Amino acid sequence: MISKNPEPRETGPQRIAKLLARAGVASRRDVERMIAEGRIALKGAVLTTPATLLTDLAGVTVDGKAVRPPSAPRLFRYYKPQATLTAARDPKGRPTIYDRLPQDLPRLIPVGRLDFMTEGLLLLTNDGELKRQLELPSTGVTRHYRARAFGTVSQAALEDLAEGVTIEGMRYGSIDANLERRTGRNCWIQMSLTEGKNCEVRRVLEYLGLQVSRLIRTGYGPFDLRGLDPGGVDEVDRNQLAQFRNSLK
Template sequence: MARPNAARPDMARPNAPGAPRGRPPQSNRFIDFDDRAPPSERGSRPPRGPRADGDKRPPRTARDDRPPRGPRTDGDPRQSRGPRTDGDARPPRAGARPSRAGKPGPADAAAPRVKRAPPPERLTEVAPQRIAKALARAGVASRRDIERMIAEGRIEIDGAKLTSPALNITSLRGVTVDGQAVAGIAPTRLYRFHKPAGFLTAARDPAGRPTIMDILPPDLPRVVPVGRLDMNTEGLLLLTTDGELKRALELPSSNIPRVYRVRAFGEVTQAALESLADGATIDGMHYGPVLADIERKTGHNLWLIVTIREGKNREVRRVLEHIGLQVNRLIRVAYGPIGLDDLPPRGADEIPQSDVQALMALLKPLKPAKK
């Protein structure tokens, strides 16, 4: 069987003078690699001359005339090309992917670098206070842990081991913990955290139950929770780096409203809900005014919006049980002007200073102690 194009004289010799330029015949598409020049002789080919078809492009340079590649800087024995000498400054390729591990790639090579904000200045001079309190504010550990560290001889002042926590200081200069100098007290920072159900609001639990410290984001500084949420209560939990702010916010006398969404089982009258506005005394414990409104009904369950101002232990559950409702889900959605919003469970973010100032403005001045 004859091969196609074998009888065509115009395709027998491709690229011959006078022959039309086109695809070579089928029989010449396959190259016998045994007839190719060895690699040692390929680089000695002479440069090509000017094209015969009137093309004005300059002839190619012979490979022997090209400059050698310089040594690679990454330890690879292969040769690498040196920098361009023709002043070519090509823009990054459109749609190029950024490099991995955060390193600038072709697409972001020309992007300006964003300067990180300097870390907040820490204060070493403090008002006269116990050393355990000052070190706790500096983020070293809790007061109890610091007292334990003092008993173990791990805290020194000007090279002398501290033997008792009953010491007032006005400066953290010269104070070291395990041989490391204390950096000082950083400005107060406040965070909000979406606590899920099933976790204790504590640093540790002797019974081995899970705590919020097991699920806090790792990039948070040392923080302490403001108040407590029961193990089965979820929602907004404030965290702060300042023990003084923590204490001021969680006192019942602070009068800061805490708002909850409550799902409860049972039937209740509007009169019973309105009676809670005058407070209630349950088993000898008096609870302040509680505002409760029905949000919606779903079968035998009610969704209510409950606002309290004291924040006593299990206050919402006890007050609603007092009027015949059994709470089966409790979510805190706001603490003063700070709301939970759309923060996902286990998520945390820092509260802007403007909101922190608004929250601190709600704090009533503490009454001076009687002499």
């Protein structure tokens, strides 16, 4: 049963980075960077430390614009197309997800990232604490991928990934990998993992001697791509979101 009571909120002073993340401005780390860049002010005075404690966001501005108080957590599914960057802007001028998303959406931040050429499911939220909850390895949310790769690999080699693997000093945890089908020297591989380190799937498959030509994230927890075409976006039912959050570790 889904509780009808609102999620309890912390009371008392909190760090400004946490409050701004909850309001969907950016992740805590990005808020700290924005403070260092002098982009955040309180009652006209530019803030110099992310250790600033506040009880609310009254008088706080970002790039000169007042910050709206946090609203109820919302979650959206987005089919990120290839050749788009999961970022607000790119110094190299490459297109970002915000160039492709509809303009009538609320301010949203991505849950995790997909690299430039990876396509598929990208979750977006207005709530920084929800973003953090979904990204933490300790919550155990499973990410699902399909990869098309050139080369030869055995099912036994893929099953060995369940024990984890260390590549150039980086330890990757257990991965459930299965050979879906093979056509000539190309194959499709299904992979599920809970860590989501940077470029993890590509690096692990390259370690096995494969050259990835297409990578699709097909699912994140209980959410998948069903009903979405590349570039498509829709909102997750709020009852479904509440039920999912209650199920997390």
